[in-house]
Amino acid sequence: MTVPHSYRILVIGGSAGSMPVLSALMEAWPVPFHIPVVLVIHRLKNVKSELGVLLSDHIQITEPEDKEQLLPGHIYLAPQNYHLLIEADGTISLDYSELINFSRPSIDLSFESAATAFGSAVIGILLSGANKDGAEGLCRIAAAGGTAIVQDPATAAFNTMPQAALDQCADIQSMTPDQMIRYLRNISTANKR
């Protein structure tokens, strides 16, 4: 597979059942990774989640503040209860508006804003989940010429989310967690200048 050299951002969305996969990805994370990474994970409302702490055992992950500049190699975790939007000038906007698909952060919104901001230079990955958030946004990424990937539904603890994306549009690649790890290693090498 040839990998374009010009990616600007990787956005990963996940919901129920995505934590083990995410942890596996982080464990094998290629460092240095040459583009910014944004994680949008559903967490329970009003429950102070351990997610941030849990993940950062392996690697440095921060919850961005509003208008923070996206930096290569940094991993940003969408804060609980805010939507995270990617702006065309490479900054992050947080947004405290209505829930979308019963979710805040909404994976759809982050995917969609990344597609609008960076077009074909976006990679979106949608992991396990029991709802349909992210499917529409992932299709937006694909439509804008970006790379759209779902976790192979057969390997997902909850396959509704990746399956919804596959059902909704073409041009979506399905990968097992191991394939994702290999893919990310390729990206990281390809984007090195």
Place this chain on the structure above:
Amino acid sequence: MVEEISNADFTDLVKIIQQRYGYDFTDYASASLKRRFSRFTGYTGIDNIFDLKHRLLNETDFFREMIRYITVNVTEMFRDPSFYKVLREQVIPRLASYPSIKIWHAGCATGEEVYSMAILLQEAGLLDRCRIYATDLNEANLEKAESGIIALKDMKDYTQNYMQSGGIHDFSNYYTARYDNAIIHPSLLRNVIFFQHNLVTDQVFNEFQLICCRNVFIYFNRTLQERVVKLFYESLTSLGYLALGIKESLLYNEERIKFEPVNLANKIFRRKV
């Protein structure tokens, strides 16, 4: 999700609103504003941008409805209890040394933040010495804020927030329940005035010991944030307090050197002398 608006159409919409109605959204964070436009388009059932532009140009009422719809009005009483705890313990005792206290809530939405502040001041015995100026761009929000009416179903969460913020009184003493609503006691609002003020285009109108502008900056780009912080600087007494939303930052703002942090986690700053 709603259809996307092209960049050109987006720029047109912003221009129409500015030239026709004087509201300037140029320096709003574009990803979010774009989405609000699409959402409004979906809500009206209009299926093409041409019609949207046409109606905007020709129907003032349609524009008013749009303004109500595109601003993000989500708010809560005692939202971020830790912030209110710091206000209660560190800021309000300092305010007590002023013979008369002026507070500005910029972007007060439907008033929940103002009601919370009034409760804190009442509990500190300061409400009579205070004048609270609560402003917003969105007139519908202001009308609602003035009414003191909140959905009763939200009171459970707000009571919990209040207790987490260090409140020790019976929260239900602050409102009257009627059918599905809770009505904030009018006496809490005796020193509050609500009026329209646009942070983008309107000027300094008074001098304050405390300005709360929470969860408004997230809708502005850095340029606009910068301008508005200048406006706040000029509206604060020396050593006056500025409170932003928990996820908002002065870090990317040139004006930050004119402020010192009071509590960074809760985004409370103070104007230097």
